[in-house]
Amino acid sequence: MISLPNVGPGRSVIAFDVGGTDIKSALIDERGEVRGFGRSATPVERLNPLTPGANGNLGAAPQIIAQLRELQLELTRAHPDVTPVAASIVVPGIVDSDRGVGVFASNLGWKDAPIRALAEQALGIPVAFHHDIHSASSAELKFGSARNVRNAVVVVLGTGIAGTVIIDGAPYLAGGFAGEIGHSPVADGPQCPCGGRGCLETIASGGAIARRYRDRVLASGDGRATPDRVRDILTLADAGDVDARAVWEEALDALALAFAQITAVIAPDAIVLAGGLSLAGDALVRPLRERLEARLSFHRRPEILTAQLGGDAGLIGAVLFARALAEANEAAANAAAGTPFSSDEA
């Protein structure tokens, strides 16, 4: 059940990966072992309907942070020998990790909300606050398929499409606005819920592939059942279903176009595919490589890799962020105390 690797010796920390559906939590001890690992529903339904303005700009933040506090108490009560000295929270949306602010998250309802400050008050320990995709990408760079890569783009192909631009081994943030590959326009349509049109996500995400297949079958009027899972649509495509084939090829073409644009502008060493769609493996990677090749000329080819870590990559990255925060705070405290080489284990 637990797919977290041992992150090695260091401080005890607690990590939370808060999604629109559930919250994953983990308590890590000083040996780097996972001592508590949990999953619970995200309390967004209490705000149902999550109207703009519910809780002001905080959205579901008060409910979520109260739940994180409960989880912290449960974990530390169950493991009294482990005392976490820092926590981290990773969330979807637009995140300004420098300021600790949740700029925007449609499914959590907040807008310019000071999540880090609220969480530090509730949890009583320092909190790192980051984007869940940056977190998963950092984990992939540390433990996964992109271990030796300096410059990369991680593209998470799930219900939507998100991404992280890695420059010189670290996420390039741009105030939380970088890496929005799913909302890069690649065509003149369709309209995207984000307000743009022709966003990559409207053609090539898992959600888009299922929706576009359903629409095509409905339009043809033959009334056959349409699966929601891309895996099943791919099976239909392989079996000769013309509509399934068409939406899959449109998705591949849109991805190859976006990757060619990224290659021309920032020439990454690798593009790492993550998320549910990446489980298609060679059925995704091989045609993508071919289509990207057909789009390029003198450009340097990025490697196309698939992520090695599973769905817990975001939580693993959160552990790394909390560990880094604990170390930075300790180094700062030691420097202030004039004991830069302290080996105090208190």
Next chain:
Amino acid sequence: MISLPNVGPGRSVIAFDVGGTDIKSALIDERGEVRGFGRSATPVERLNPLTPGANGNLGAAPQIIAQLRELQLELTRAHPDVTPVAASIVVPGIVDSDRGVGVFASNLGWKDAPIRALAEQALGIPVAFHHDIHSASSAELKFGSARNVRNAVVVVLGTGIAGTVIIDGAPYLAGGFAGEIGHSPVADGPQCPCGGRGCLETIASGGAIARRYRDRVLASGDGRATPDRVRDILTLADAGDVDARAVWEEALDALALAFAQITAVIAPDAIVLAGGLSLAGDALVRPLRERLEARLSFHRRPEILTAQLGGDAGLIGAVLFARALAEANEAAANAAAGTPFSSDEA
């Protein structure tokens, strides 16, 4: 005639901006003043036709470097009180400045040519070797409109389209392959001489605008004259010429699409427009801002700026690169001699 700003006190250096048509040269003294500034034809016609394989992989490099040596002698003879301690050469194409290699330059005919080593042998002083667009962009960041910007994209709209990605105040190179915005695909056509199709350059460069206008007029069969200069085509568009209007709007749409893609992926603080087309000023900037706005939703808007430095930006950047090389060499020599704080002015 000389539009070079005084770069301030430092070492005497010599700078060359080698283009497909001409070579600009400048000798800079220790006060930062331009003591010699020249322009001469690039000796590529001696290789006419510049067939692949002429001079092996060196193309016009031997002729060009011999000419740089002549220019060096002329400049130092004319100014015997100035002794340059480093030089720099900036060129078009794909440049690996870390290795000092000209990876590819179609109009200079070389391919994987060790330009820096050859030039250091001929000139007898250390040589910095960089891409001309990175050079011009660095000058724009130091002296031009992007002085306070950390993350930017400089887009040079000339006969073709080139660019530089600036991350944290410095060009982001990726082995010379980053910033090829002109060869980012934005459509399914037309075919680009680079081997790709639908490259931004085939729709939105000055060359493309002139060519596409000419093609439309020819196709309409009315035999009217078609200017080559974008300025004249813009005047026709303003006067109600439907074909001129159409090609200009297609160019604006393609630029806005490319800028929206760049905004989604790397969210620069600013996009700086340079090159001949940027002289259109508001006629370019205002519709570009509007079209980019129409493409974006939650994305952070980049400022759209025009470059302040003129056609000598590449040479100014070359002076900066040569100065930086002289300083780095001096620091290394002082460190080796155990005199890190030497103020020796020899």
